[in-house]
Amino acid sequence: MKETIGFRLNGKAVNVEVDPSRTLLWVLRYDLGLTGTKYGCGEGLCGACTVIVNGKAGRSCTLEVKAVAGKAVTTIEGLAKNGKLHPLQKAFVEHDALQCGYCTPGMIMNAYALLLNTPRPSRTQIIEHMDGNLCRCGAHQRIVQAIQRAAKQMGGGPR
Numbered sequence: 001m002k003e004t005i006g007f008r009l010n011g012k013a014v015n016v017e018v019d020p021s022r023t024l025l026w027v028l029r030y031d032l033g034l035t036g037t038k039y040g041c042g043e044g045l046c047g048a049c050t051v052i053v054n055g056k057a058g059r060s061c062t063l064e065v066k067a068v069a070g071k072a073v074t075t076i077e078g079l080a081k082n083g084k085l086h087p088l089q090k091a092f093v094e095h096d097a098l099q100c101g102y103c104t105p106g107m108i109m110n111a112y113a114l115l116l117n118t119p120r121p122s123r124t125q126i127i128e129h130m131d132g133n134l135c136r137c138g139a140h141q142r143i144v145q146a147i148q149r150a151a152k153q154m155g156g157g158p159r
Contacts, residue, residue, distance in 0.1 A: 007068045009034075010078025020066035024058075025049045027065045028075060036076035036105045040134070047133030050106035050113075051075050057113035076105035079112065087153040088112055091146040099137035107133050111147045119156030123148070 006015045009032065016031050028034045028051070037060055040048030044059035051060045052074040053067075079086035088108050091097070098104040107130065114121055114129045121129070126147050135143065 003066070005065050005069050007070060008072040010074055011072075016065070018065055021064050023061055024051065024063045024065050024068055024073070025060040028060060034075050034077050038102055038105060040103070040106070045132070045134075046103070047106040047110055048103050050109040050133065052109055052113055052116075055113070055116055057110045074109070074112075076109060079108070086112075086150075088115070088147070088150040091150040091153065092143070095142045095146040095149065097139050097142040097146040099135075099139045103133060103135045103137075107135065107143055111143075111150070114147070115151055115154060115156060119151065119154065121147070121151060121156070 001019070002017050003020045004015050004017050005020060006013065014032065016027055018027055018031060025037060025039060028037050037051055038048040039061060040046035042061050044062040047059070049059055049061040050057050052058070053063070054071050079089060088111055092104060092108060110130060110133050114126065118125060123144065126144050130143065
């Protein structure tokens with residue numbers, strides 16, 4: 001049975017009429033047309049589907065849409081403002097931290113959650129926080145460098 005689920009998506013109020021047990025990933029991709037969030041493993045293990053829910057990283061492939069009712073959800077599409085890339089997005093480009101690009105949205109969103117809560121992360125904190133996001137291209141060092149660069153540009157920087 002369908003229900004109307006309301007939440008804030010990338011700063012705007014949305015209401016969707018869906019099965020409340022449907023995953024947020026499929027609602028974002030198919031009902032709302034936001035395809036930046038990727039399907040990877042479907043079990044919350046790879047991080048390709050990472051979005052921000054009330055300031056924290058969450059795996060949209062295992063999160064039922066009813067769990068975000070009344071909450072704020074940010075996807076990769078919500079980071080750029082007025083056509084300008086977010087510092088994290090720019091840093092990923094500048095450091096070639098996006099090789100094939102499939103895992104990149106989830107990587108950026110997980111890094112964004114880290115920087116929201118820890119503006120000046122150490123290299124160790126970055127590595128530990130990003131450990132759950134998998135990259136098969138092997139761009140891990142460049143990803144860490146990009147996050148360090150973005151932290152600095154956002155006013156945090158390394159400790």
